[in-house]
Amino acid sequence: MSEVEFRGVTKRFGDDTVAVEALDLDVADGELMVLVGPSGCGKSTALRMVAGLERPTAGSIRIGGRDVDGLSPGARDVAMVFQSYALYPHMTVRRNLAFPLRRRNMDKAEIGRRVADVAEMLELTELLHRKPAQLSGGQRQRVAMGRALIREPVAFLLDEPLSNLDAKLRSELRAGLKRLHARLSTTMIYVTHDQVEAMTLGDRIAVMDRGRLLQVGTPEEIYGRPCNEFVARFVGSPAMNLLPGPAVGEGANVTVGIRPETLRPAAELAGGLALEIVAEVVEPLGSDVFVHGRTDAGEEVVARLPGNARVAAGERVALAAPGADVHRFDAETGARLR
Amino acid sequence: MPLAAVMLLPLVWMLVTSVETLAESRHFPPTIVPSGIHWENYPNALDSAPFGRFFANSLVVTLASVAGNLVFCSLAGYAFARLRFFGRDVIFIVLLATLMVPFQVTMIPTFLIVQHLGLVNSLGALIAPNLVTPFGIFLLRQFFRTLPVDLEEAARIDGCSRLGVLFRVVLPLSMPALATLGIVTFLWTWNDFLWPLIAISSTDQSTVQLGLASFQGAHQTRWTLLMAGNVVALAPMLLVFVFAQRWFVQSIAATGVKG
Numbered sequence: 001m002s003e004v005e006f007r008g009v010t011k012r013f014g015d016d017t018v019a020v021e022a023l024d025l026d027v028a029d030g031e032l033m034v035l036v037g038p039s040g041c042g043k044s045t046a047l048r049m050v051a052g053l054e055r056p057t058a059g060s061i062r063i064g065g066r067d068v069d070g071l072s073p074g075a076r077d078v079a080m081v082f083q084s085y086a087l088y089p090h091m092t093v094r095r096n097l098a099f100p101l102r103r104r105n106m107d108k109a110e111i112g113r114r115v116a117d118v119a120e121m122l123e124l125t126e127l128l129h130r131k132p133a134q135l136s137g138g139q140r141q142r143v144a145m146g147r148a149l150i151r152e153p154v155a156f157l158l159d160e161p162l163s164n165l166d167a168k169l170r171s172e173l174r175a176g177l178k179r180l181h182a183r184l185s186t187t188m189i190y191v192t193h194d195q196v197e198a199m200t201l202g203d204r205i206a207v208m209d210r211g212r213l214l215q216v217g218t219p220e221e222i223y224g225r226p227c228n229e230f231v232a233r234f235v236g237s238p239a240m241n242l243l244p245g246p247a248v249g250e251g252a253n254v255t256v257g258i259r260p261e262t263l264r265p266a267a268e269l270a271g272g273l274a275l276e277i278v279a280e281v282v283e284p285l286g287s288d289v290f291v292h293g294r295t296d297a298g299e300e301v302v303a304r305l306p307g308n309a310r311v312a313a314g315e316r317v318a319l320a321a322p323g324a325d326v327h328r329f330d331a332e333t334g335a336r337l338r
Numbered sequence: 339m340p341l342a343a344v345m346l347l348p349l350v351w352m353l354v355t356s357v358e359t360l361a362e363s364r365h366f367p368p369t370i371v372p373s374g375i376h377w378e379n380y381p382n383a384l385d386s387a388p389f390g391r392f393f394a395n396s397l398v399v400t401l402a403s404v405a406g407n408l409v410f411c412s413l414a415g416y417a418f419a420r421l422r423f424f425g426r427d428v429i430f431i432v433l434l435a436t437l438m439v440p441f442q443v444t445m446i447p448t449f450l451i452v453q454h455l456g457l458v459n460s461l462g463a464l465i466a467p468n469l470v471t472p473f474g475i476f477l478l479r480q481f482f483r484t485l486p487v488d489l490e491e492a493a494r495i496d497g498c499s500r501l502g503v504l505f506r507v508v509l510p511l512s513m514p515a516l517a518t519l520g521i522v523t524f525l526w527t528w529n530d531f532l533w534p535l536i537a538i539s540s541t542d543q544s545t546v547q548l549g550l551a552s553f554q555g556a557h558q559t560r561w562t563l564l565m566a567g568n569v570v571a572l573a574p575m576l577l578v579f580v581f582a583q584r585w586f587v588q589s590i591a592a593t594g595v596k597g
Contacts, residue, residue, distance in 0.1 A: 053491050074497035086492035090510045103497030147496070 002064045002154035002187045003029045004050060009059035011045050019045040021211040022059070027155075030185040032178075034202035036192055037234070042211040043191045047157050050189060051080050064154050074103070079148035083160040085140045087132040093119075093143050094128040100151045118146045138169045145180075155187040162197065174200060195235050199223065207231050229334035232257050232327060238290065238302045245331065247297045248273060254337065257327035260290070263303040266318035273326050275319045277301050279311050291317065356380070356565040363561040376562070383553075383563040384570065391542060392549040396528060397574070399464040399545060403527040404520050406469030411519060412512075414470065415478030416504050420490070430479070433472050441532065449536055463537040464545070468527055474519050481515035482508060517582045524578050528571075546571045 004027040011020040020042040027033040035043035048054045050061055052073035060069050068076050079100070087096050094115060101111045119125045122142045132140055141161060148156055161177075162170045178201055181188055192198055198205050199219045206216045207230075215227040226232035232240045238260045245254035258273065266274055277293035284307070291303045291311050303319055311317055328337040351370075355363050356379055358372040383389070417423070418430050448467050449458075457463040485508060493507045494500075509516065531547040538544055550571060553564040 051491075051495055053494070072499075073491070073494040074499075076495075078495065080492065080495050082488045082492060084486060084488045086486065086488035088489060088493075088507060099493075100496035103502070147492075151496075 003027060003031075003062075004033075004155055004187060004189060005062040006046070007060050007062070009046070009049060009056045009061060011042070011049060011054060012057045018211045020049070020056075023213055025206055025213060025216065027187060027189055030187055032181050032188045032190060032201060032203045034190045034192060034198040034205045035208060036195060036198035036202075036205055037208035039193055040210075041208040043193075043208050044159055046208075047080075047159055047189055047191050050076075050155070051078055051157050052076050077151075077153050078155045078157055079151050079153040080157040080159065081141075081144045081148050081161040083163055085132075085144040085161075085164075087140055087143055087147070089132050091131070092128065093124060093130055093132070093135070096132070096143055097124075097128075097146050097150050100147060104151075114150050118150045121149075122146045137165050138173065141165065141173060145177075149180075149184075153186070155189065158188060158190045160192055161190075163192070163194070170197075177201065196237065199235065205235075207234060209234075225336070226257075226327065227336050229255060229257070229329050232329070238304065240327070241299075241301045242329075243275075243295070243299050243301070244297075247295055247299050248275060250328075253331050255329040255331045255334070257329060258301075258321045259325065260302040260304040262321045262325035263301075263305070263319045264321070265305065265309060266320040269320040269322065272320045272322045275301065275321070277303075277317055277319065279313050279315050279317050282311050282313050293317065352565050352568055355561055356569050358562055360560065360562050363565075379562045379566040380570070383566040386563060387549050387552055388541065389546070389549055389567070389570070392544055392546045395461060395543060396545040396547070399461055399468075400524055400527040402461075402465045403468040404523045406465070407471060407474045407519055407523045408516055410470035411474030411478050412504065412509060412516075414475045416482055416508060418475065418479040419482035420487075421500070434476060436472050437476070445533065445536060448533075452537060458537060459539050459543055461543060464527075464530075464534055467533070468523075471523070474523065477519055478512065478515055481512055485511055521578060521582050525575060528575060 006023045006025040009020060009023040010018070012018050023042075023046060025033075025046075035046060037043050045054060049056050050063070050068075052068065052071060052075075056069070060067055062068065063076060063078065088099065091099065097115045097118060098111050101114060115128070116125075119128055122145060124139070124142055124146060127135060127139060127143075132143070135143065141164075144161065162173055165173065174197060190197075190201060199222075202219055204216060204218055205222050207214045207222060209230050215222060215231050217225075222231065222235050226235060226240075229242060233242065236259055241258045241260060241263075243256045243258070245251045245256055248256050250256055256273070258275070263275070275295065277291075277295055279291050279293040281292040283290040283292075287307050289305045289307060289309045289311060291305060291309075293301055293303070295301060301319075303317075305311065329335060330337055351368065354370060354372060357375045357377065358369065358379075359376055362369045362372055418426060452458055452463045452466065455462075455466065457466060489507055489511070490503050493503045498506060529547065530545075531551065534545045534548050535551075538548060546567075550564060550567045553560045553567065
């Protein structure tokens with residue numbers, strides 16, 4: 001069993017900076033949990049506390065049912081992949097992979113066998129004699145994954161492991177990571193600021209902002225029923241349109257949220273919530289057309305219409321969203337109303 | 339080129355003087371091309387005092403000081419660079435401030451301490467005060483701070499203790515700084531004259547620099563023998579430089595960390 005539990009975990013730096021505040025979170029055995037949020041939201045600090053690189057100011061962390069608060073990073077049986085990969089530049093790929101095993105005084109033959117296995121799984125066999133400086137970004141990332149995998153730890157901690165790569169490689173490695181998780185079924189905690197990465201990878205997602213955990217749920221739950229305006233805006237691309245109630249014929253104490261992809265030309269949709277905008281910028285992407293415009297009250301609205309929609313800049317467009325897809329938030333607190 | 343010629347002039351003059359006759363060495367203006375090459379200055383210089391012993395003494399003192407500096411300055415430098423402890427920055431500033439105190443101020447207290455330890459007139463008197471230097475701590479601390487913290491954190495997660503991190507990750511990546519400290523300590527210790535002059539009184543504990551001084555008397559200086567001795571005393575430093583420089587360049591090439 002290798003579940004990770006945060007119990008009221010708080011981390012303060014100095015007297016006035018609260019990085020993580022009273023975090024309660026359970027990551028189930030074998031689950032891939034994504035911590036997502038804007039930079040400075042405390043997600044990396046939370047991860048570093050699991051690794052033992054930071055000590056919680058209050059609260060406790062348990063890994064596999066064992067309280068790890070007093071344990072050094074090396075004694076926690078977790079492996080971490082860093083954003084910078086943190087490969088030892090003076091060692092070859094082979095020695096980088098073997099390093100954690102040698103520190104545990106593992107038998108030489110066993111180390112050789114594991115290095116060969118991991119190298120084969122990650123297609124690193126040809127690169128074993130090279131040093132990190134002689135590898136491409138993608139190769140380095142795979143070596144960093146390999147160094148984590150080789151220990152067969154109870155949990156993997158990944159701190160923005162793909163953010164230094166270009167978009168194409170990122171999506172390839174994302175798929176590779178997902179396959180790897182399906183194969184190993186080891187608990188993983190994955191930190192990212194990229195909501196697309198969070199949505200595509202996570203079994204569950206924990207959205208954080210300013211040290212607080214806002215919502216935990218499956219990608220569908222987070223996308224379909226965001227708990228407040230922040231989560232609503234943070235998840236989904238382009239971001240959800242948030243309009244003051246009076247702009248769409250509702251009360252002043254309500255903020256109405258409509259995802260750009262749920263808006264349709266009013267002619268195609270009977271009923272629902274109607275909205276008229278003047279198109280300002282039209283971006284045809286082939287499969288979709290993004291229309292950026294404003295309501296008469298001056299509120300910005302983005303609509304993602306089917307590729308065959310014909311809209312010109314300056315044109316008045318009548319849009320509508322199905323009633324079931326309209327979100328309502330408290331105008332004052334930002335909390336979801338139902 | 340002209341600048342290089344100016345820099346080389348003293349060296350050339352030293353080499354020329356070392357193979358001249360005594361009369362030529364005292365001639366004014368100086369003779370740049372000697373009448374003949376008098377190699378006998380070298381055996382004469384080395385035979386005029388137990389230079390073999392002096393070299394051995396200098397070598398022991400220098401190597402011990404280099405080793406001491408590399409080990410102790412690494413430990414202290416790492417502590418100042420990475421460990422969090424009460425008063426760290428204040429202690430470091432005080433340490434830096436000691437760099438501004440001239441040796442002439444501290445030599446008598448140092449002598450008293452060495453005397454108290456019973457080391458006067460032994461090689462220990464030359465080694466002990468030089469085992470660790472504020473300059474070395476400062477140099478390594480500054481270098482350690484430039485290394486990515488991620489590497490050290492990765493090593494800790496991979497199972498290294500703090501000392502393990504220092505010896506397995508930090509020091510192998512700090513070869514340029516260690517080579518620099520090694521060279522500088524070697525030069526300082528090998529060339530040091532004043533402290534050995536104070537701490538050593540017997541011939542069998544003397545260093546090369548004290549031996550060379552014996553060519554300079556109150557009434558006359560045997561320049562040819564002095565320069566021949568100097569050329570021989572210079573050889574180890576040149577060797578160290580040639581070797582350490584190659585290492586230096588290799589280390590810089592190997593630290594291509596990110597890309």
